[in-house]
Amino acid sequence: MSTPHNWTTYTAFLRTSRASESDLKYFALHPWLAPLLSPGSPYRSVPFFSRLEKGENNTLDRFFNRVINTNDTIPHAIALVPGDEWLALRRKELFASSTSSPSSSQQNVTGEEKEQATTEQETTQKAEYDFILLTSLAPSLSGFTDTAHGGLLSALFDEAMGCCTAAFRNDDDAVQELFTVNLNVTYRRPVPLPGVYAIRVRVEKTEGRKWWLKGELVGGDGVVRTSAESLWVAARKGGL
Numbered sequence: 510m511s512t513p514h515n516w517t518t519y520t521a522f523l524r525t526s527r528a529s530e531s532d533l534k535y536f537a538l539h540p541w542l543a544p545l546l547s548p549g550s551p552y553r554s555v556p557f558f559s560r561l562e563k564g565e566n567n568t569l570d571r572f573f574n575r576v577i578n579t580n581d582t583i584p585h586a587i588a589l590v591p592g593d594e595w596l597a598l599r600r601k602e603l604f605a606s607s608t609s610s611p612s613s614s615q616q617n618v619t620g621e622e623k624e625q626a627t628t629e630q631e632t633t634q635k636a637e638y639d640f641i642l643l644t645s646l647a648p649s650l651s652g653f654t655d656t657a658h659g660g661l662l663s664a665l666f667d668e669a670m671g672c673c674t675a676a677f678r679n680d681d682d683a684v685q686e687l688f689t690v691n692l693n694v695t696y697r698r699p700v701p702l703p704g705v706y707a708i709r710v711r712v713e714k715t716e717g718r719k720w721w722l723k724g725e726l727v728g729g730d731g732v733v734r735t736s737a738e739s740l741w742v743a744a745r746k747g748g749l
């Protein structure tokens with residue numbers, strides 16, 4: 510078992526960590542991922558947080574960091590996140606008209622600031638998605654023969670979306686923990702096993718404590734095999 514991490518905030522984790530060489534080497538073998546992994550990519554490769562060991566006495570994320578962290582389930586997974594500048598712009602965009610602003614410094618964004626953000630967006634490297642999970646799926650994740658189980662795909666969307674929201678929460682906990690209250694998954698095409706897939710997600714909008722997200726799962730042929738929409742609700746201040 511690997512050593513538990515010692516980051517104190519998710520933001521610090523995003524800023525300072527890098528995906529393992531073995532995972533990077535593995536995904537680099539798949540040419541369709543090159544635009545996401547090359548030096549010119551708008552994304553940085555970091556470990557998939559949910560997969561990190563949290564310590565013997567900490568039961569956080571056990572499903573992802575133990576049960577489906579094996580050679581015959583999910584042998585490799587990494588996360589791709591936009592650069593700091595782009596994330597900051599997205600924060601401005603998402604919280605400009607919302608009372609769920611993740612930081613007091615981002616509240617009451619004025620028209621002038623919005624305009625400035627638009628200009629900045631034109632010059633900052635644009636990332637179409639707020640979070641991408643690259644994952645290999647091995648044969649033991651099957652429902653139908655050689656096909657990924659639909660429940661597993663839902664769990665992957667939920668987790669990727671959770672990590673996506675975490676990047677927009679602030680270190681000072683101005684936004685409370687977020688929970689999935691609704692997850693609507695559309696199974697469009699089977700997801701063959703074994704295979705390598707990208708789950709790309711984006712926050713569509715926020716309103717008060719509510720956040721709406723969308724996501725898609727694609728393989729090397731670019732076909733959207735599964736898509737998902739979800740609603741997340743931040744816990745009330747002062748706890749549930």
Ligand SMILES: CCCCC/C=C\C/C=C\C/C=C\C/C=C\CCCC(=O)SCCNC(=O)CCNC(=O)[C@H](O)C(C)(C)COP(=O)(O)OP(=O)(O)OC[C@H]1O[C@@H](n2cnc3c(N)ncnc32)[C@H](O)[C@@H]1OP(=O)(O)O
Nearest residue numbers: 516517518519522667668671672675688689690691742745
């Ligand atoms: C590195 C350092 C360490 C730091 C670590 C930090 C972060 C971790 C980082 C990364 C995390 C990474 C990954 C996490 C990823 C995934 C985790 C898995 C996520 C899940 O898998 S989580 C499990 C399933 N999840 C639940 O276990 C939730 C059960 N639930 C509740 O606990 C309550 O539901 C609660 C508390 C959420 C809200 O309760 P509440 O009482 O505060 O809110 P209330 O009911 O008033 O709703 C407020 C407004 O939402 C609307 N609304 C509510 N529900 C709706 C629905 N279903 N459909 C449509 N609208 C709905 C209402 O209509 C109202 O709308 P309006 O305000 O407009 O009237």
